[in-house]
Amino acid sequence: MKRRLGVSLYPDNSDFNEDKKYLDLAAKYGFSRIFMSMLEVSEGRDVVFRKFKTIIDYAKSLNFEVMLDIAPAIFEALNISYDDLSFFAEVGADGIRLDLGFDGNKEALLSFNPYGLIIELNMSNDVAYLENILSHEANKPFIYGCHNFYPQDGSALPLDFFVSCSQRFKKHGIRTAAFVTSAAGKFGPWDINDGLPTLEMHRYLPLEVQTKHLFATGLIDDVIIGNAYASEEELKAMSAVNRYQLSLAVELVPEVNDVEEEIVLKNQHIRRGDITARMVRSTHVRKIYHEESNSPHDNQQTFQRGDIVIGNDQFGKYKNELQIVLEEHLDERKNKVGRVIAEEHILLDYIKPWSKFLFQ
Template sequence: MFKKELGISIYPEHFSLEEIKTYLEKCKKNNMTKIFFSLIHLGKVPDEKLIQKYQEVFLMAKEMGYYNVLDVIEETFPIFGFKTDEVYKFKTLGIDCLRLDSPLLPKIVADLSYRNIDLQINISNNDNFITNILDFKPKLENLYGCHNFYPLKNSALALDAFLESSKRFVDLGIHTSAFVGSLQALKGPQKYDVPQLVSLEIIRNLPIRSQAKYLFKTNLVSSVYVGNQAMSDEEIVEFGGTLTIDKFEFDIHLNDDLLPIEQEIINYQNHFWRGDVSGDFVRSTYPRVDVEGEVTPNHIKQSLNYGDLCIVNSNNKHYQKELIIILQDNYKELKDTVNFIGHIKSYDLPLLKLMRGWDRFSFRNTK
């Protein structure tokens, strides 16, 4: 898998230069290094002052050290007086990469990959366009993949389509990007407000940190952009923090009266799902060895549900201190041998479905 990167989207028509500068500074301090821009929605003959403002923002971002991506179609080039084969001239504007929203012929794209600028190809259509480009021997290191974002509820990609189309690029050794949506931001390329701009439908209403965690843990996305502007300060911190998450991280709610040994097991730093996986629950077994003491039976529940967290108690001496994550609803098999200690927050339950044997995981206790 490629190195993870975080990005944002900027829409200069909706914000002042000072607002944009402040936003860029906050995001840069919180691990964001890429920016998505688009000119497509401005039409073939956009307002000259607005284009000038865009160019000011391109250069402002570049001076801050951002990697700038510009979404274009063939009609975008004449706005700057460029011909289609003069993609390298966008570098003078502070642009590092062109996202080809409306694809050119495969041979042309292959030729452009040698023109000293990166190119992004649309992933979401899940067609053979990328393999057709490869027939013409492009400079592969300059080719990237990027999903669309979808403002309309229920119009973003279904999970199977997202995974299949992304895998097509990853299997070819090509970096991929996708979008998450801020729940606080309201501005995108549209003239009307847009609460979320996401690539994958099942993450649309999740907190932004959970959206990003999910995309990264598909192991098919290396760059995640926020599709709308502007995140709240809290979202900036939460999203920025996903860059350093190297395990499955689950937000959880815990009982208020945990035993000290239960708290120690929850905080254990080497949780992983045993490779001999069960369909009933996730087992983290090393606390049995590394944590000392007895687990007194308490908080016994006769019925457990998907995402519930339990610790094996002293009623089962051999397995005592194992941490268990329940994978079934209305699960009654463990009876009085486990203490119920809490549950994974509902918004992180989709993430649990991505976890496999040997995957490492950790918990974040949130109120």
């Protein structure tokens, strides 16, 4: 399943012209889906329709997929029936996200709506919600899953709970989504905004690191910026993330030589299948560079987790093998050539046996 990037819009809290500018930037950097909140509507049906159709039409002109976040109160406020979703089709949405669920049979029936609207389910509950819906013979290709976001500092999901919730959807082949948070974004749907991530551990990390982490879990297909508006620098950095393999940001040491720099930055790295706990070993590069000399430097120190080391001339057949240190150790036959930046140490646990990875 191809992976995508998305942004969020809050038409009841934002200016149309600013939304347009934001969508132009997002489209420029390859973003392709929009989470659009309808949880805060306070005006009549006709006013709401015109407001949302205007911005959705513009989004569709840029080829965005648009999902509307709704709750039962919205149906009441707009006098809409769950048995007739024509309002959402006419406003131009591709689907609706059900912030609150029903009994399983209702969701399954909604997935057969005559307009081909996607029904997106709330993923942030570790219960057999999806299984119940699928047991009612839902129209599976029209079912998506999307986690919640959490505006209050300390209120977002812990990693183990997130994984358990997400696995329930991923094992059934359902398209999944989760939220990351922008440092520049100032607002969302509510009056509290300490950021809008799905995972609490992401709240104060750079946007691109959050994105790398979600993709690295293998559980999330669409990564969406929860708050608005992310800066152009953030959008650009997020768009540069490799969506299909880890690309770790590295700081090289001043003494790194040309051969070592080339080994680090110019090669596809693969972790050995017979792994060790002490380090990640990329062994095929030693075969490519077996004739290249590599004098010792930065080799008389205790290597720390996240250090990148390469075997020097004292290391025999292991000369020019690249390793990422997982457990601290001392070995003068290895040169420290750089270090994975501290914010990305959380990604090291996702380099599995035979994993492919890169450095940038």
